[in-house]
Amino acid sequence: MLKNFSKGLLFGALVGGTSGLLLAPRSGKDTRHKMKNELEEMTELTLEINDGINHLKDAVVATVATTQTVLPSFSEDLQKTLRSYQFQAEPRLAQINEQVATLKSHLPANQTKSQKFHLTRPTKQA
Numbered sequence: 001m002l003k004n005f006s007k008g009l010l011f012g013a014l015v016g017g018t019s020g021l022l023l024a025p026r027s028g029k030d031t032r033h034k035m036k037n038e039l040e041e042m043t044e045l046t047l048e049i050n051d052g053i054n055h056l057k058d059a060v061v062a063t064v065a066t067t068q069t070v071l072p073s074f075s076e077d078l079q080k081t082l083r084s085y086q087f088q089a090e091p092r093l094a095q096i097n098e099q100v101a102t103l104k105s106h107l108p109a110n111q112t113k114s115q116k117f118h119l120t121r122p123t124k125q126a
Contacts, residue, residue, distance in 0.1 A: 024031055
């Protein structure tokens with residue numbers, strides 16, 4: 001159904017456009033001149049669009065090539081940085097864990113969890 005409608009619409013547009021050109025109040029010479037100018041404009045626009053597409057395609061190819069050369073180096077540098085950070089952080093984390101264990105061992109055994117983390121505010125003295 002949609003296929004038939006599309007064909008009918010296309011045929012109607014073609015017949016209407018042709019009728020409009022033939023029955024226009026301009027002379028045939030003016031109509032041909034106008035059609036020639038519009039066809040030239042359409043050709044120029046088509047060429048500009050093709051040039052734009054070609055430039056875009058070239059830019060995409062260049063971007064892909066650059067990415068393929070830069071990405072491995074960037075990834076390698078990032079991995080080195082992460083390994084260095086991890087190497088530097090491990091002793092610090094071990095030291096922090098030791099200090100936490102020392103603090104826990106110095107807390108009285110009879111304190112509840114809520115008492116361990118309860119902070120008191122100093123009272124104001126007049």
